[in-house]
Amino acid sequence: MAKKIKQPLTNAQRRRKRRRTLIIIEVIVLLIVILFLVAWLKFGLISCESLGNLDKNNLSNETIDLLNGYKCIAFFGVDNRSNGNFDSGNSDSIMVACINNDTKEVRVISLYRDTSLMHKDNVIRKCNYAYNHGGYQEAIEMLNRNLDLDIQNYVAVDFNALSDVIDDIGGVEITLTEEEAKLMNDDYIGEVAKITGKTSNGVAAGPQTLNGVEATAYCRLRYTSGGDFKRAERQRTVLSQMVNKIKTMSATQALALATDENVLKEISTSLSAKDIAILASAMRDYTLGATTGFPFDKTTGTYGSKGSLVVPCTLETNVSKLYFFLFNKENYVPSETVHKISQDIIDLTGKTEKSAEHDEY
Numbered sequence: 001m002a003k004k005i006k007q008p009l010t011n012a013q014r015r016r017k018r019r020r021t022l023i024i025i026e027v028i029v030l031l032i033v034i035l036f037l038v039a040w041l042k043f044g045l046i047s048c049e050s051l052g053n054l055d056k057n058n059l060s061n062e063t064i065d066l067l068n069g070y071k072c073i074a075f076f077g078v079d080n081r082s083n084g085n086f087d088s089g090n091s092d093s094i095m096v097a098c099i100n101n102d103t104k105e106v107r108v109i110s111l112y113r114d115t116s117l118m119h120k121d122n123v124i125r126k127c128n129y130a131y132n133h134g135g136y137q138e139a140i141e142m143l144n145r146n147l148d149l150d151i152q153n154y155v156a157v158d159f160n161a162l163s164d165v166i167d168d169i170g171g172v173e174i175t176l177t178e179e180e181a182k183l184m185n186d187d188y189i190g191e192v193a194k195i196t197g198k199t200s201n202g203v204a205a206g207p208q209t210l211n212g213v214e215a216t217a218y219c220r221l222r223y224t225s226g227g228d229f230k231r232a233e234r235q236r237t238v239l240s241q242m243v244n245k246i247k248t249m250s251a252t253q254a255l256a257l258a259t260d261e262n263v264l265k266e267i268s269t270s271l272s273a274k275d276i277a278i279l280a281s282a283m284r285d286y287t288l289g290a291t292t293g294f295p296f297d298k299t300t301g302t303y304g305s306k307g308s309l310v311v312p313c314t315l316e317t318n319v320s321k322l323y324f325f326l327f328n329k330e331n332y333v334p335s336e337t338v339h340k341i342s343q344d345i346i347d348l349t350g351k352t353e354k355s356a357e358h359d360e361y
Contacts, residue, residue, distance in 0.1 A: 070327055072098045072149055074140050076131055076156040094127060096143065096151065098326040105289040107326055112293060114300075116309040116349070117146040118341040124348055125306060136270075148319055148335050156268040162219070163196045163212030165242070171209040172241035178205040179224050188217035296321050297356035301349060311349045313356035316342035 077093030094111040113128040120130075120138055130142040136154045144151055166172055176184070185202045192213050193200055200213045210218060219235050295312035302308045312318045316334050319342075323332035334342075346352060 069102070070098060070100055072096050072151045072326070074136075074143055074151045074154040076136060076139060076154065094139070094143075096147075096149065096326075107289045108291040109294045109322065109326065110291065111143075112295070112298070112310040114308060114310045115295060115298075116303075116306070116311050116345055117142060117315075118344065120145075124341075124345060126309065136268075145337065146315065146319075146341055147322060148338050153270045160196050161267065163192065163198060163216045165212070166210070166215045166238075167198075167212035169242065169245045171211050172215050172238055172245060173207065174210050174215065174218060174237065174241065175207040176203060176205050176218070177224075180218065180221055181205045183221055183223065184214065184217045188220050189213060192217045192220070290325070292325060294318065294322060296325075297353065299351055299355045299357045301351070303349060309349070311351045311355070312342075312345065313351050313353050314342045315345055317353055 073096070075093075075095040075097060094113065096109050096111075098107045098109075100107070111127055113126065115127045116124050117127045119125055119142060120134065127142060127146075131139040134141075136156055140151050140154055143149055181203050189200045189202065192198075196213060196216070198211075198213045200211060200217075203210065203214055215238055219231070219238055221234060222231050224230055295310065295315070295318040297313045297318060299311050299313055300308060301311060316339055319334045319338050320332045323329045
């Protein structure tokens with residue numbers, strides 16, 4: 001059989017590859033779980049008495065509100081190249097976790113970082129622009145403005161957190177293909193090692209235990225068959241393996257994970273420590289349900305100085321579908337604000353519902 005010749009990257013692919021060098025890994029689904037697991041392990045394994053009899057009577061009004069009805073929390077992975085600095089940086093990972101306090105289910109959407117949305121200056125740009133030009137406040141406002149949401153709380157993380165937690169739990173069991181192993185060894189592992197200051201001896205095809213650097217590199221893989229959709233599948237695989245590993249940890253090991261200062265300094269949140277303790281305790285009864293990318297119906301294109309954009313087809317219809325996914329609300333009619341933004345995106349890109357493509361992004 002003739003050997004298949006690998007086609008050279010296009011100019012657009014090369015530009016995208018350069019942009020990804022030293023950018024944050026898109027694994028916020030994992031970090032959502034990590035945040036609550038860390039809080040649960042730290043506080044859930046200690047009696048309420050030892051925490052001063054924390055109960056709902058001691059909660060802030062904000063946390064009481066979080067435990068009622070549907071509540072959404074924004075999660076940002078910030079490319080700030082500096083641990084513990086959450087004032088700026090492109091939020092190259094943006095996710096929203098919606099907590100259904102009636103069914104005890106958490107659903108998660110992940111916004112493609114290049115999604116064209118309206119910013120505070122009434123200019124349509126990539127959605128990851130907001131955090132770098134207004135911090136979490138503007139990023140939250142951007143989400144609320146474009147998606148008809150009412151998010152009040154956030155969590156932001158550095159890209160080192162995943163690597164640290166995976167090392168703390170002793171790695172994860174993953175089976176690699178030859179293609180995946182080669183790409184990891186040739187590119188991704190070295191890049192992650194440089195960012196995190198950690199090391200790896202490389203990987204091989206087949207089943208093995210990946211350390212923090214290697215598992216993070218695995219989550220970043222994109223240029224394989226399946227593209228971005230396959231990358232999301234890899235992230236879910238790592239998530240599943242992490243949960244399995246954490247379930248087998250002893251109380252001593254769990255407390256060591258929960259008190260890892262490297263992990264704690266890589267998380268910034270609007271929630272107080274006391275509120276996180278109670279919220280995390282409540283989350284023990286919750287399950288992580290469906291996750292998906294947003295926008296659902298989309299296409300891509302390059303638009304001058306705005307660069308390559310993911311275009312919702314249309315924003316209005318995608319927000320309607322979003323409400324069904326998150327809140328099980330059928331036939332939602334988006335606000336006038338979303339309607340206007342949707343029309344502005346159409347005017348800029350010329351893309352309508354009929355323009356939606358289902359190719360890999």
